[in-house]
Amino acid sequence: MRLELHKVSVRNxxxxxxxxxEKGTLFVNREEMLSVAMKDNRFARAELEFARPGESVRIIPVKDVIEPRCKLSGPGEVFPGFVGGMQTVGEGATLVLDGAAVVTCGPIVAFQEGLIDMSGPAADYSPFSQTNNVVLVVEPVEGLDQHSYEAALREAGFRLxxxxxDKGRGSKADEVKVYEMGGPVEESARYPHLPKIAYLCMSITQGLLHDTFLYGADMKHLVPTLIHPNEKMDGAMVSGNCVSACDKNTTWHHLNDPIVEELYSRHGKDLVFLGVIPTLEDTRLAGKERTSWFNANLARMLGADGVVVSEEGYGNPDTDLCMNAAKCEKLGIRTVVISDEAAGTDGKSQGLADAAPEITAFVSAGNVNEMIELPAMDRILGYDSSISNLSGGAGESLRKDGSMFVELQAIIGSTNELGFSRIGARWI
Amino acid sequence: MTRRVVCYINQFFAGMGGEEQAHVPPSARPEAVGPAMQIQSLLGEEAVVVGTVICGDSYYGEHLEEARAECVRLIGEFKPDLLVAGPAFNAGRYGVACGDICSAVTGTLRIPSITGMYKENPGVELYSPKTFIVKTSDSARGMKDALGAISALAVKILKGTPLGAAEDEGYFPRGIRKNFFHETNGAKRAVDMLLRKLAGEPFSTEYEMPVFRRIPPAEPVKDLKNATIALVSSGGIVPRGNPDHIRVSSAESYGVYDISRLDDLTPENFESIHGGYDRVWANEDPDRVLPLDIMREMEREGVFGKLYDHVFTTTGTGTAVAHAERFGQEIGERLKKDGVDAVILTST
Known part of the structure; x- marks a missing residue:
């Protein structure tokens, strides 16, 4: 399977x-883009704003971040099941507006949305402080139920x-990156002496604002399956998910999955990349058992020697993480896990809600509870009072002068468990 | 501004004698003595060793309270900015004395303290959470390296230079997790670690699995018909408006609510403020998470004796285990005191 990413660089x-x-600047026709956003009668109002790197801007509460992509050639369209039809993707060519992002924002749906600061200390922790963001701020129609509001906002993000x-099709790509790899049987035969590695992408699948979609299918109703890594780059997996902002995998993260990137770059050199197993985090014990057995068995059937396991969220999914690692290890498949820690604001608590002795290789994505001081910003996009109801915030978080004292978990992507950033908790 | 350092050493390193002098009580000299002289030269112009406090190892061990109080007093009189004790290498009594005086001085005089020990010194396990214990070799043959490492850390602390992780700074971890930025991203670190693991090469996990304390369950309820039963929940069900401002996640508190006059939880009187699950159905009927209605029904039917008058509730999501343990202990004590026989814990 061969996919070309045609990256058009966006710097403003x-x-x-x-x-x-044009020349690195994304020009936006406000009216036209708004009309695309409003193609949903569940919105009463919508507004578009810009947030550029270095500006004194805070976006809150953020629900999802989407990198603009569309197919140039090859079967299907990006975000299959939402924008594209029901056809597998990952082949041909895809246009990427590299450095641009759509950020969806609106009155709080539940408690687990987050913030992006375009400058100041929080900017070191979020990839979206470095992107040129087109921010959609909506208001739902009165009386809209929360499930529909979430769906409407999720779909608007993909549409935008x-x-x-799509409007950038005329631009010449600044870089064309080729991702080409066969299936697990073919690639294992090609490199028989290299260790065979599968990637288990754990995704939150727990209900409203805690869902992940695969080809439009709500993953909480699925059993784990196998996809080619290229499919992820075309938006086969998307977020419907506003778990704690710090460690949710936004749609942007799925498109730019650093584990896929790392395994791809070493494929045929240090390892054989067998593929991605999108897997779920069920809320029920039977579901956790079923899922983890499926995961281990799928890895075994693929002939995996090792598995990279990424978590999404913390607490309850720590149990899925432990089960996945333990069951793979029992089958003789070696594992490494990437997870963050909830070690308390003082860093003195144990960081996981569950533990398994089989987890001998743990990569830390940071302590979500560590406190951070955020200065006031000149401009607020959205509603900063919602910090009192966000995970990582509290009633007293927002001060009169607009500054905030919050846990790191309020910042989108700060402890991303795909290992996107360089952060990690260490002992002091 | 020149910073003031006080050193603590035992009778041996003060040149007073070995085991036969280990009984000497605390004393102070307004100068650098023994290893402190070397520390002074390593500190250079950053700090001056204004005094040395000396105590026999046996004296400290056998008169712990008095020795500690007297040493803290003597050290305090020098008005120091930092205490350096030892290093004690693998000497057990000396290690405990160094750890104890460091911990006491940091606790009472509110100044940082540093000591140095070999990893097997019992003082490491006892005092590493309370002071900086620099890693040393097992004997005084490693004095030069030990004093170098201690002095380097002392200078950083005195100048307020941000410290790196314990491993990089060369001291035993104090049991605190802190965020740092690595050279490479987590994904690359993970793949590197996995390939090393597969190749049978050494690798360092970034977090050792915590060991959970297993609490044996209480005896089964013998006489349910006369039992008092309590409801406790981590499902975030609180009186409407969340009067105690329990956090939606990472809770550091729990609420206690009188339900003695209630038979049913409704959207009008209670709600879920839990940040970790879909609350739509819990808010339609909070009994779905905290089943007061069914409990009242069974109470009336005589299935059990009495429903306890209060519910305890918090949000169990991102809650630090240390807080959760404290909640459990406090709630358990109160329930026991009030004669509750059994508890139904609901979670989400």
């Missing part, structure tokens, strides 16, 4: 008569992500 964003990318990329 500006309003314009026509939506297009595709819209921006």
């Amino acid at each position: 964003v500006s309003w314009g008569d026509e939506t297009k990318v 992500g595709w819209y921006l990329a």
Whole structure:
């Protein structure tokens, strides 16, 4: 399977008569883009704003971040099941507006949305402080139930992500990156002496604002399955998910999965990359058992020597993490896990809600409870009072002068468990 | 500004004698004595060793309270900014004395303290959470390296230089997790670690699995018909408006609510403030998480004796285990005191 990512570099964003990318600037026709956003009668109002790296801007509460992508050639369209039809993706060519992002924001749905600061100390912790963001701020129609509101906002993000990329078709790519790899049988035969590695992508599948979708299918109703890593780059897996902001996998993270990137780059050199196993985090014990057995068995049937396991969320999913690692290890498949820790604001508590002696290789994505001081920003996109109801915030978090004292977990992507950033908790 | 350092050493390193002098009580000299002289030269112009406090190892061990109080007093009189004790290498009594005086001085005089020990010194396990214990070799043959490492850490602390992880700074971890930025991202570190593990090469996990304390369950309830039963929940069900401001996640508190006049939880009187699950159905009927209605029904039917008058509730998501343990202990004690026979714990 061969996929070319045609990356058009975006270094600035500006309003314009026509939506297009020119010399590194993404111009946006506000009215046109708004009309795309409002193609959903569940929104009463919508507004578009820009947030650029280095600006004194805070976006809150953020639900999802989407990188603009669209297919240039090959079967299907990006975000299959939402934007694209029901066809597998991951082949041909895909246009990427590299450095741009759509950020969806609106009145709080539940308690687990987060914030992005475009400058200041929080900017060191989120990849979205470095992207040129087109921020959609919506208000749902009165009386809209929460499940529908979440769905509406989720779908609007994909629609706008595709819209921006679609308008950039005329731009010449600054970089074309090729991802080419066969299936597990073929690649294992090609490199018989290299260790065979599968990637287990744990995804939160626990209900409202805690769902992940695979080809439009709500993953909580699925059993684990296998996809080619290229499929992820075309948006086969998307977030419907606003768990604690720090360790949710936004749609942007799925598209730019650092584990896929790392395994791909070493495929044929240090290892054989067998594929991605999108897997779920069930809330029920029977579901956790079923899922973890399926995962281990799938890895075994693929001939995996080792598995990289990434977690999404913390607490309850720590049990899934432990079960996945333990069952793989019992079958003789070696594991490494990537997880963050909830070690308390003082860092003195044990960081996991469950433990398994089989987890001997643990990569820490940081302590979510560590406190951070956030100065006031000149401009707020969204509603900063919602910090009192966000995970990582509290009633007293927002001060009169607009500054905040919050846990790291309020910042989107700060302890991402795909291992996107360089952060990690260590002993002092 | 020149910072003031006081050193603590035992009778041996003060040149007073070996075991036969281990009984000497605490004393102070307004100068650098023994290893402190070397520390002074390593500190250079950053700090001056203004005094040395000396105590016999046996004296400290056998008169712990008095020795500690007297040494803290003597050290305090020098008005130091930092205490350096030892290093004690693998000497057990000396290690305990160094750890104890460091911990006491940091605790009472509110100044940082540093000592040095070999990993097997019993003082490491006892005092590493309370002071900086620099890793040393097992004997005084490693004095030069030990004093170098101690002085380097002392200078950093006195100048307020941000410290790296314990491993990088060369001291035994104090049981605290802190975020740092590594050279490479987590994904690369993970793949590197997995390949090393597969190749049978050494690798260092970034977090050792915690060991959970296993609490044996209480005896079964013998006489259910006369038992008092309590409801306790981590499902975040609280009176509407969350009067105690329990956090939606990472809770550091729990609430206690009188339900003696209630038969049913409704959206009008209770709600879920839990940040970790879909609350739509819990808010439609909070009994789904905290089943007061069924408990009242069974109470009336005489299935059990009495429902305890209060419910205890918190949000169990991202809650640090240390807090959860404290909640459990406090709630358990109160229930026991009030004669509750059994508890139904509901979680989400």
